[in-house]
Amino acid sequence: MINTNPSNSMRFRSKIVMTAAFSLLFGAVAANFFKISVLDNKKYQDMANDQHFGSISISAHRGTIYDSRGITLAKSATVYKIFIDPSIFREELESLQKRIDKRNADKANGTYTPVYDDEGKEINVLPESAEEFKNKAAAFIALKLNITAEKVKKAMDAEGRYMEFKVQTEKPVADEIINYFYDMGFASVGSVEDTKRYYPQNDLAASVIGFTTGNIAYGVESSYDKYLSGVDGRTVSAKDSNGNELPYRYSKTFEPKDGDDVYLTIDREIQYILEKHLKEMSDEHSVKNRSCAILMNPKTGAILGMATYPSFDLNDPFEVTSEALFNRIFYEKDIDDPKKKDIEEYTPEARERQWKNKCISERYEPGSVFKIITAASVVEEKAIDFDTWSHVCNGVEYLQDGDRKLPIACHSVDTGGHGPVSFQEALTKSCNPAFIALGQALGMEKFQYYFNAFGFREQTGIDLPYEVNGDLPKLGDGPNDMNHIDLAEASFGQCETVTPLELITACSAVVNGGYLLQPYVVDKVVDSDGNIVLNNERTVRRQVISEETSKTMANALRNVVSLNTAGNVDIKGFAIGGKSGTSQRFSAIKQNVAQEYGKENENLNEYGASYLCFTPSDDPELILLVLADMPDKQNQQYYGSKCAVPCAQEILTDVLRYLDKSPEYDENELKNLDKKVPLLKGASIDAAIKTIEDMGVRYEKIGNGIEVVEQSPQTGTAISKDGCIYLYTEKGNTYEPVTVPDLSYYTPESANDVLTGLGLNYVAKNSLATQEGAIVKSQSIEPYSIVPKGTTIEIEFQAQSFND
Known part of the structure; x- marks a missing residue:
């Protein structure tokens, strides 16, 4: 029999719709539960942990940078962050005040018994009030950390469980501060290991090594940061049900993983040679737009030395070391008469330029x-x-x-x-x-x-x-x-x-x-x-x-x-x-x-x-x-x-x-090769003369003795092939004095004639002595110095004619 009642039919359809709706809703809830509990479990676990835990970062020791021979160019040393738990500090101040009040009451009642050390000095002396201790503690920390007492007090009065006074504090200072509070029974001031970067060679290879601070990074410190930086550790502390961090005794520390060490292809001594002579050239020729030099192995591409002058101190990179940097900027900006405000405005640009590797x-x-x-x-x-x-x-x-x-x-x-x-x-x-x-x-x-x-x-x-x-x-x-x-x-x-x-x-x-x-x-x-x-x-x-x-x-x-x-x-x-x-x-x-x-x-x-x-x-x-x-x-x-x-x-x-x-040496160089003076003192005059003749140089005998008692030049000195060795055979008749002439701008021929006439030897520092038009650039012994006859003077020649 067919049901023709409209109301029954309507109720039936309503049940179907409601059942479908509840099914969809349950499916959605189930799917979302699966997503939260399974697929996004780590995300929500981390969020939950954030609600129950707070943490302090512990910096990893940054890897060391060495030169090619293992000499340290950059290293990290352990320093400390000094912090305070303001909440615990206030509780400890209240506790201190109670101890002070009890002491005062005991003194008033005559029941106070002081405690003395072996030297008769009273120990565990309390201040007049907790407020007095707070003020003295703030002044003490400010003095030790070179910050203001106001900054210290602001941290002491702050809300929360962790406030830093200062980072990168040396261990002796950190220990002194911690002990200051420990002696008063306070545990609210503590320290956490941190690291500080040191550059033992100061400005050597600065543009290559670079530095890193905040969001600024240059050189190897930047390009190899992922190796050098390591992985920071953390000290994690629990929170109560209201989200407040529990005292730091309820914490766990996860140790940092130190960074890897980096070895450069650069040799410190070669780098020093480059920078030394680059500075000499730059100063002598008043170079306006910086100088640079690169020494490389052309077979491998390894850089043995790379220098930019002027350099900067990696331990103080924000100090602009060269006035020429500012002068160049002012030239480009059409500033003919720079004022103090111009220097202040363009100091950041000058820093950027000195940091960059030319x-x-x-x-x-x-x-x-x-x-x-x-x-x-x-x-x-x-x-x-x-x-x-x-x-x-x-x-x-x-x-x-x-x-x-x-x-x-x-x-x-x-x-x-x-x-x-x-x-x-x-x-x-x-x-x-x-x-x-x-x-x-x-x-x-x-x-x-x-x-x-x-x-x-x-x-x-x-x-x-x-x-x-x-x-x-x-x-x-x-x-x-x-x-x-x-x-x-x-x-x-x-x-x-x-x-x-x-x-x-x-x-x-x-x-x-x-x-x-x-x-x-x-x-x-x-x-x-x-x-x-x-x-x-x-x-x-x-x-x-x-x-x-x-x-x-x-x-x-x-x-x-x-x-x-x-x-x-x-x-x-x-x-x-x-x-x-x-x-x-x-x-x-x-x-x-x-x-x-x-x-x-x-x-x-x-x-x-x-x-x-x-x-x-x-x-x-x-x-x-x-x-x-x-x-x-x-x-x-x-x-x-x-x-x-x-x-x-x-x-x-x-x-x-x-x-x-x-x-x-090639054939021509062998013919003109300098000679090393042998040990002749103590030898018989005949043996000494034979040795000199075998060398192919001249000699002069001074005195009538049969043994060489002194010689000039001394053993190991170099002389030219035309040089002369002076043999002294009588005591008291040695080292005839000669005044060194000023050889500036002399030709090789005239320098040789003058020195030979005075009984002095010379060797050329370079091969320009055989170059037409060469003149003396420098001499190893200052003009007008008094030296023994036979002394060797090293002469550097320079060219006059060639331009490029």
């Missing part, structure tokens, strides 16, 4: 050093016949520039040019017109190709932050794209900009077989168990030129030095290849005077003086680049050959001596 973070026009790259590209492409090519230099090359001819001068313009030059002569004499012709032979597309191939439009990939890359007008038809004038200027290093690191890396590829490498400053990373977790090795980015081209270029650059020792680093016994450069710093001056070579713009010009060299020339193990950015222009001393070369000479000489590299 070797990787600043571009400059490379000048004639870039001729190495142009020449290598031409040789690789066989764009000329290497053996027969020549170009006639008249001192000026004229290029059509619209309706006018643009003159591009060679440094030989004042002498009418170099005349006909071969490929080798073009490189040796650093002839700009010849290199314009080489650039044209290579062509615009190939020039761009090799500019890219040698890595000038990309970062080198060095393991340091804030690296930039070079630039050159691109191919195209636009007004800013490369044209034939750009190609001409770029061929001798004047249109492009590069970083010092890009340049030395590219030049390494020229002489190491053609391989462009990735430079690096970190050798390895080692964890606390001594396991190597990272090991940097030679990384080839690509091969740019053939090994045959590389050998040709290494030999050509060796000839640059041997055929022109006046303008290059030349060290006896070492085969060195090199190239100097002097560029106009168009990208760094207010007015672009790139197309103007007239004297009217000379006051606007600034220059970059640089030098690159490598040794041994046939299988390079060391390659060095020195840059003086904007040296003083007085007396024409801004050339690379006159500014950067002497600095490179000193650096390489000291480095080779430090590395104990043995000289290998």
Whole structure:
């Protein structure tokens, strides 16, 4: 029988709808419960823990940074955070006041019994009031932590369970503060281990090591932070049902995991040599825009030394150490008469500049050093016949520039040019017109190709932050794209900009077989168990030129030095290849005077003086680049050959001596080799004379004795092949005094004549004694000093004629 009652039917449908709705609701609740209890369990567990636990971070000890020989450059030491639990402190003050009230009552009743130590001094003496103790405690903490008493009291009166007085407190001070409160029975003031970064070498390699503080990080401290930083620990304390932290005795400490140690490829002693001579050059030539130097192993890409001058103290990095930094900023901002407010406004920018590593973070026009790259590209492409090519230099090359001819001068313009030059002569004499012709032979597309191939439009990939890359007008038809004038200027290093690191890396590829490498400053990373977790090795980015081209270029650059020792680093016994450069710093001056070579713009010009060299020339193990950015222009001393070369000479000489590299003399050097004076004192006169004659040097006998009682020079001293040894044979008739002359600006010949006439010996510090036009730059013994006859004076010569 069919139910036709409408009300029954309606009730039935309602039940179905309600059942479905409850089913959906239950499903949703069940699904959400599953999500909370299973899928998001950790999230909600952490939220629950946050409701029941509070924590204090314990800083991990940051890993140590060492040089390549294991000498500490950066380390962390244990210091302490000093904190107070204000809630417990107030409870303890109340307890103290009760003890004071009881003491006062006992004294009033005559029942107070003081306690004395062995020396009869009363102990456990209470203050007059809890408020007095609070005030004295605040003053004590303020004194010890060098903060204000108001700051201390504010922490004491704060709400909550944890307030810091100060972080990075030394242990003796921390102990003194904790004991101060312990003696009064207070447990509310405590300490937690923290770490502090120290740099034992202060400013040495500052731009490489870098520092980290807050959100500021530079150098290795930044790029290897994930290894150095470690994992912080925590002290976790429980909370009551109202969310208030329980006293710190209800806490658990999770120890931090210390960071890994980092070992650099940089050698501290080599770094010191770079910085020492870089400073001397910068001071002597009043360099305006900082100087830098890089010493690298061209076979591996490992950086042995990388310096920027002026540097800064890593222990106080916010102190601006150089007035030149401000002067440069004021020049760029057109501030001619800076006031105190200007200094304050631009101090942050000056800090940023001093922190940045000039070797990787600043571009400059490379000048004639870039001729190495142009020449290598031409040789690789066989764009000329290497053996027969020549170009006639008249001192000026004229290029059509619209309706006018643009003159591009060679440094030989004042002498009418170099005349006909071969490929080798073009490189040796650093002839700009010849290199314009080489650039044209290579062509615009190939020039761009090799500019890219040698890595000038990309970062080198060095393991340091804030690296930039070079630039050159691109191919195209636009007004800013490369044209034939750009190609001409770029061929001798004047249109492009590069970083010092890009340049030395590219030049390494020229002489190491053609391989462009990735430079690096970190050798390895080692964890606390001594396991190597990272090991940097030679990384080839690509091969740019053939090994045959590389050998040709290494030999050509060796000839640059041997055929022109006046303008290059030349060290006896070492085969060195090199190239100097002097560029106009168009990208760094207010007015672009790139197309103007007239004297009217000379006051606007600034220059970059640089030098690159490598040794041994046939299988390079060391390659060095020195840059003086904007040296003083007085007396024409801004050339690379006159500014950067002497600095490179000193650096390489000291480095080779430090590395104990043995000289290998060629035939000509052997003929002119200095002689070491043997021990002759105590020998018979006949034996001494025979020894000297076997050496091939002169001698002079003084006295009528039969035994040598004194000699000059002393044993181990060097003398030239034309030198003289003086033999004294009678006691009391020794060491005839001689006044040392002032040899400034003497030629090698005249210096030799004067010293020989006075009975003095000399040795040349460099090989320029055989160079035409060389003059004395310095002497090892001050003029007018009184010395024994026969004394050896070391003389350094300098070139007069070569510019680049």
